[in-house]
Amino acid sequence: MRLSTVILPIHRWSEGQKTWRQAEDLGFHAAYTYDHLSWRSFRDRPWFGALPTLTAAATVTERMRLGTLVTSPNFRHPVTLAKELISLDDISDGRVTLGIGAGGNGFDATVLGQEAWTPRERADRFAEFVPLLDRLLTEDAVTERGTFYSADEARNVGGCVQRPRLPFAVAATGPRGLRLAARHGQAWVTTGDPKLYETGTPEQSVEAVAGQLDKLGKACAEIGRDAAELDKILLTGFTPEQNTVLGSLDAFVDFAGRHQELGFTELVIHWPIPDSVFAADQAVFEKIATEAVAQLG
Template sequence: MALRLSTVILPVDRWSEGGRAKWQRAEELGFHAAYTYDHLSWRSFRDGPWFGALPTLTAAAGATERLRLGTLVTSPNFRHPVTLAKELISLDDISGGRVTLGIGAGGAGFDATALGQEAWSPRERADRFAEFVTLLDQLLTEDAVSYTGDHYSAHEARNIPGCVQEPRLPFAVAATGPRGLRLAARYGQAWVTTGDPKLFEAGTPEQSVPAVEGQIGRLTEACAEIGRDVAGMDKIMLTGFTPDRARPLDSVDAFVDFAGRYAALGITELVIHWPIADSDFAADQAVFEKIATEAVAQLG
């Protein structure tokens, strides 16, 4: 698969004050997709403006024509499969079938306790995630679903007419552990990584590449266990969380060097953050746009 370049636009702007313009500009620049985080708040943005992911994507669907749209990522932290499925079917319809659901187990910080629950243990997050993905897949592919699980239930949940994309909109499953990778292999049309989180603080760029290679190897094994060819699966890397941090956005050459290393491993889509001044995602807008329009051609 040829490498694709996408962006993630954090929902920090009022729609009338720059929000709409960013999504439209992303389409003009030729990005394959534009994603947004599905959180209630996030890290350094916690005390500032932050809008909902699905309303933002719905507005973006009406403001664009070709750009794929999606979450990166949605988690069970504050979502229920029954209501999420209804909203996703609606968004897929409004966008004309341009939606990808990035989905992950979620973490223990930020908005994980916003609904008043205690933070879940890693084991409980994994258990909930497995049930969440399984039920969501069923809800998006069947007209009526009844289900009783340990964490989620559905009673005659109707989802007619279903997704525009068949048999349902694609899942991009974020996972690095064995259980998550098996879920990705079984239910994902794509797999998502941010690199090895253990290397974020003290690792080196040279350590990051073989770490991602190892993740792809374990994904390959998970696919082989169920008779699936991993080559037919998109492999998405959300950048900004490897030891390089934002340095790949310093110049086109720096990005091409960075992208080439991961493309050689089999990564098929790189996602870069739309620049936000005075944040972890600060970058020169002109360089960012030059990367968007020139970098992929240089990787050919």
């Protein structure tokens, strides 16, 4: 079991860089950030761009992996995203993981002036976005005409430091997204079942996540892939235990152990932010960071 963190891009870099350095010092496997233009309760607070933040983080860290949780098609295009990712992979010396999902109905869905896409439209776009991005990150020149996304002699000569490209961690729970994870992913990401977030029980949540894992296994089997090849990542903070998981080391180890038994290989916890939905005791958080993995074995 690996333990990682999410650092929201809410601080000017003169302050924010200290958190990324500290995350590496605490021994986190990876530090991710949200790829949004704004997010929920932080909409009226400072919020900086994900890829510039990760680029800066790459220059003040040496070992820790870096990534998005998650990028989506809401305001991205595969051609420009690929160029930025290849640059980031180079600057970080091959430490980047791209968390990628279909997006949702939040601020990002309408900020460019468009109507929010329906779930089917999001799935349709995601089904084009991921394969094209895969090609752009592995081929020197790509031409493709799609319904939503196209490329005309898009050049990425040299490609990624990581070969054949940087890894994709695909966030998905529906059948089409799970098939994309099975075909293109090196990891799969879930936040649990959103229907259980406020009114469900921990037992119901574990059962729901086990069902998601089962569906992922079936999607892999359909294409002859062993689901064990994919890392399984749980982004915490969105399950019924969200108010207690970071309450103590014992509570976290109990939570993590249940999910480790299901087959998860990486848990991601949010760096504490006072006066927010991610408020937590910093001392307890650091104790979890430094001691939990050893207790899990």
